[in-house]
Amino acid sequence: MRDSDVRVEAEVFAVARRGKEAARTLATAPSSLKDAALQALADALVASSEEIVVANAQDIARERAAGMSEGLLDRLALSPERITAIAEALRDVAALPDPVGDVVLGRTLPNGLVLRQVRVPMGVVGMIYEARPNVTVDAAGLALKSGNAVILRGGAAAACSNEAIVRVLRKALVAQGLPADLIQTVDPWGRPGGIALMRARGLVDVLIPRGGAGLIQTVVTESLVPVIETGVGNCHIYVDASADLNKALDIVMNAKTQRVGVCNALETLLVSTAIAEDFLPRVLLALADAGVTLHGDQFTQDAAPAGITVISATDDDWATEYLAPELAIGVVDTLDEAIEHIRQYSSGHTEAILTSDLAASERFTAEVDAAAVLVNASTRFTDGGEFGLGAEIGISTQKLHARGPMGLDALTTTKWVVIGQGNVRT
Amino acid sequence: MRDSDVRVEAEVFAVARRGKEAARTLATAPSSLKDAALQALADALVASSEEIVVANAQDIARERAAGMSEGLLDRLALSPERITAIAEALRDVAALPDPVGDVVLGRTLPNGLVLRQVRVPMGVVGMIYEARPNVTVDAAGLALKSGNAVILRGGAAAACSNEAIVRVLRKALVAQGLPADLIQTVDPWGRPGGIALMRARGLVDVLIPRGGAGLIQTVVTESLVPVIETGVGNCHIYVDASADLNKALDIVMNAKTQRVGVCNALETLLVSTAIAEDFLPRVLLALADAGVTLHGDQFTQDAAPAGITVISATDDDWATEYLAPELAIGVVDTLDEAIEHIRQYSSGHTEAILTSDLAASERFTAEVDAAAVLVNASTRFTDGGEFGLGAEIGISTQKLHARGPMGLDALTTTKWVVIGQGNVRT
Numbered sequence: 001m002r003d004s005d006v007r008v009e010a011e012v013f014a015v016a017r018r019g020k021e022a023a024r025t026l027a028t029a030p031s032s033l034k035d036a037a038l039q040a041l042a043d044a045l046v047a048s049s050e051e052i053v054v055a056n057a058q059d060i061a062r063e064r065a066a067g068m069s070e071g072l073l074d075r076l077a078l079s080p081e082r083i084t085a086i087a088e089a090l091r092d093v094a095a096l097p098d099p100v101g102d103v104v105l106g107r108t109l110p111n112g113l114v115l116r117q118v119r120v121p122m123g124v125v126g127m128i129y130e131a132r133p134n135v136t137v138d139a140a141g142l143a144l145k146s147g148n149a150v151i152l153r154g155g156a157a158a159a160c161s162n163e164a165i166v167r168v169l170r171k172a173l174v175a176q177g178l179p180a181d182l183i184q185t186v187d188p189w190g191r192p193g194g195i196a197l198m199r200a201r202g203l204v205d206v207l208i209p210r211g212g213a214g215l216i217q218t219v220v221t222e223s224l225v226p227v228i229e230t231g232v233g234n235c236h237i238y239v240d241a242s243a244d245l246n247k248a249l250d251i252v253m254n255a256k257t258q259r260v261g262v263c264n265a266l267e268t269l270l271v272s273t274a275i276a277e278d279f280l281p282r283v284l285l286a287l288a289d290a291g292v293t294l295h296g297d298q299f300t301q302d303a304a305p306a307g308i309t310v311i312s313a314t315d316d317d318w319a320t321e322y323l324a325p326e327l328a329i330g331v332v333d334t335l336d337e338a339i340e341h342i343r344q345y346s347s348g349h350t351e352a353i354l355t356s357d358l359a360a361s362e363r364f365t366a367e368v369d370a371a372a373v374l375v376n377a378s379t380r381f382t383d384g385g386e387f388g389l390g391a392e393i394g395i396s397t398q399k400l401h402a403r404g405p406m407g408l409d410a411l412t413t414t415k416w417v418v419i420g421q422g423n424v425r426t
Numbered sequence: 427m428r429d430s431d432v433r434v435e436a437e438v439f440a441v442a443r444r445g446k447e448a449a450r451t452l453a454t455a456p457s458s459l460k461d462a463a464l465q466a467l468a469d470a471l472v473a474s475s476e477e478i479v480v481a482n483a484q485d486i487a488r489e490r491a492a493g494m495s496e497g498l499l500d501r502l503a504l505s506p507e508r509i510t511a512i513a514e515a516l517r518d519v520a521a522l523p524d525p526v527g528d529v530v531l532g533r534t535l536p537n538g539l540v541l542r543q544v545r546v547p548m549g550v551v552g553m554i555y556e557a558r559p560n561v562t563v564d565a566a567g568l569a570l571k572s573g574n575a576v577i578l579r580g581g582a583a584a585a586c587s588n589e590a591i592v593r594v595l596r597k598a599l600v601a602q603g604l605p606a607d608l609i610q611t612v613d614p615w616g617r618p619g620g621i622a623l624m625r626a627r628g629l630v631d632v633l634i635p636r637g638g639a640g641l642i643q644t645v646v647t648e649s650l651v652p653v654i655e656t657g658v659g660n661c662h663i664y665v666d667a668s669a670d671l672n673k674a675l676d677i678v679m680n681a682k683t684q685r686v687g688v689c690n691a692l693e694t695l696l697v698s699t700a701i702a703e704d705f706l707p708r709v710l711l712a713l714a715d716a717g718v719t720l721h722g723d724q725f726t727q728d729a730a731p732a733g734i735t736v737i738s739a740t741d742d743d744w745a746t747e748y749l750a751p752e753l754a755i756g757v758v759d760t761l762d763e764a765i766e767h768i769r770q771y772s773s774g775h776t777e778a779i780l781t782s783d784l785a786a787s788e789r790f791t792a793e794v795d796a797a798a799v800l801v802n803a804s805t806r807f808t809d810g811g812e813f814g815l816g817a818e819i820g821i822s823t824q825k826l827h828a829r830g831p832m833g834l835d836a837l838t839t840t841k842w843v844v845i846g847q848g849n850v851r852t
Binding site: 024027028107109113115117120122123201205206220221224226227228244247250251253254255258361365366367369370371372373374375376377378380381382386387388398399400401403404405413414415416417418419420421422423424425 | 450453454533535539541543546548549627631632646647650652653654670673676677679680681684787791792793795796797798799800801802803804806807808812813814824825826827829830831839840841842843844845846847848849850851
């Protein structure tokens with residue numbers, strides 16, 4: 001490492017140590033105290049709207065000059081109304097049940113030992129994310145509610161916004177008698193700060209990357225801190241021979257077009273040969289009408305109604321998470337072929353079958369290996385809010401610790417508490 | 427990477443792919459099939475005792491010539507009786523409840539979606555471990571029961587034993603109509619094979635290192651595959667002012683001397699000033715009688731009865747997991763001081779307080795951050811068998827996924843299964 005990197009690492013490790021120290025005060029805090037703090041953070045954000053909007057304007061001006069697209073600029077932009085909405089989300093988190101203290105398992109052992117497995121905070125949660133400044137508030141709120149300190153590494157594009165938000169939140173913590181270091185950022189150290197955060201094993205308990213595939217891959221491969229991989233969703237829908245085709249049309253359109261830039265949007269449609277000649281023309285027409293660019297296999301191209309363009313699908317198309325109004329479409333002879341295709345290209349996020357056949361439904365849900373497997377429903381339902389988790393820190397596509405939408409529980413661990421009466425092992 | 431390492435990596439990745447393929451047959455297998463296979467593996471081990479003992483004798487002869495200690499040679503040695511005991515452990519695993527298919531959470535959402543979070547196998551479990559050949563069988567048995575394929579990397583010292591055991595187990599799988607590749611080893615590729623296993627992200631779902639601190643640190647820092655860190659236990663007992671000193675003496679002796687080479691053995695004893703003059707002479711005498719080498723602070727040295735040697739404890743002593751008849755002893759003025767000392771030196775495995783004071787018990791269990799926190803019981807109880815988990819794949823000292831003794835559940839993940847009636851998101 002270069003000298004400058006060594007210095008950054010020492011400073012970031014000190015940040016992590018302060019976070020661990022601050023988290024101690026929260027580990028045993030009652031829910032009422034944490035909920036009051038969340039309300040205070042929400043109040044402070046609203047009261048400081050002007051200051052935050054001014055800082056945000058600097059980010060917007062710089063990024064616009066640098067050529068950021070209007071779509072991304074819109075995701076970056078903050079207004080008093082948006083800040084109020086972000087603050088409301090904090091109040092929603094305050095209203096959620098506190099996972100800390102839940103007894104996951106409890107029993108009395110034959111030797112009289114009383115055993116409890118109790119949910120406790122992780123300690124220090126690291127968050128590495130891209131442009132959207134609302135993630136700054138969401139992450140801080142969810143960490144606080146679950147009794148953790150948070151260390152943030154936001155994107156350079158939102159640097160001024162995040163700096164202002166973190167300043168406001170820290171001040172509000174202090175006003176509540178809580179340590180400011182429950183919410184810290186390593187943004188002042190730029191990219192080397194993020195790298196140091198990934199190396200802070202033993203000081204940071206878990207690191208959650210949120211953003212594009214590149215960011216997530218970097219964190220997953222570079223981090224010494226345990227990581228929860230999130231995000232990439234190359235989601236499939238398989239329309240089985242027995243599917244209700246009217247419902248199937250609605251579901252496919254919803255999954256592909258309701259919101260295109262999200263990880264639970266549809267990216268590949270597989271259609272059973274048995275209904276392909278009936279279903280494909282209808283669905284291709286509806287998709288084209290909605291402005292979706294179509295990539296298809298030979299069968300699909302042949303089935304396209306006059307005037308509808310279907311580009312020949314390449315192997316890349318099957319593997320791509322478009323995050324755009326674009327869809328790959330293929331025809332399969334059997335359920336086995338559909339499962340095999342999904343097995344080859346799935347990112348393990350969300351896979352769906354549309355069918356009226358019980359055996360097909362059972363086989364698909366049992367054999368497809370993904371965080372969420374849906375029957376007769378849009379892939380867009382894979383979401384913490386929709387699943388009733390109340391809040392979402394991300395969607396895990398790994399199998400360790402958490403899989404699928406992650407609520408507050410994912411930011412906790414457990415501790416075994418054992419009460420004896422002088423017991424020794426024989 | 428060198429050309430030879432590239433070749434090894436390609437071969438080990440092919441092993442992992444075969445494991446993933448084999449695991450598919452098990453993912454949806456009923457418990458009865460897996461349990462019958464476990465019984466068949468046990469039968470095969472007993473029937474092949476002679477062949478395994480012959481292979482083991484080669485390991486023993488080589489390691490004895492290389493100067494391995496008699497203690498370690500004893501842990502490496504297999505006899506027909508030991509093989510029968512190892513086979514019995516497989517039958518015990520067969521008798522455990524199958525975690526696969528458990529519904530962790532189930533609810534019907536307001537929109538009619540029926541949501542279930544179901545326990546499913548991880549897929550491919552990697553195990554990197556040192557000399558004891560019984561781990562080969564334990565790991566294979568626990569992986570099979572939980573529906574996973576296992577890839578083993580054993581220690582060079584047990585190479586012939588492990589090779590013979592794996593050969594016997596694979597043959598028994600085939601005789602049961604199951605794929606041999608449910609149990610594979612990368613030992614033929616030696617150390618580069620182990621390294622390749624750590625790089626098989628996406629092919630291996632979790633890697634569990636079991637062995638000394640050096641092995642575990644290597645895996646934790648080198649692996650791209652998600653790791654569950656196990657093992658290091660720098661365990662403390664704090665004898666509070668209000669403790670029953672007769673029970674305390676029994677517990678300390680049990681925790682330190684019942685078995686010294688294990689991760690839940692006592693390594694540091696902290697004694698409240700209030701009872702130190704009464705308790706220390708008794709416990710020091712008993713420990714010295716039991717052949718325990720004593721390291722103590724000034725107070726402890728001064729309190730030692732005539733003829734009992736207490737070496738001056740260094741900072742290293744407080745940090746060391748002796749895994750030997752050796753103990754560090756210190757005196758603290760308050761519960762806070764005890765918690766502070768533990769906070770500084772704990773490896774997060776097992777910490778205990780001996781007390782009759784409710785507030786002290788509550789504070790200790792709430793504030794000490796470890797996998798297991800015990801009151802009035804020996805640290806030796808932190809164990810999957812003792813906790814009633816039925817079997818143990820290791821003791822996790824990390825917070826992600828599993829913490830403390832890990833049973834079959836730790837080798838599973840969950841899948842969200844969602845059944846709709848044509849639902850779309852609005």
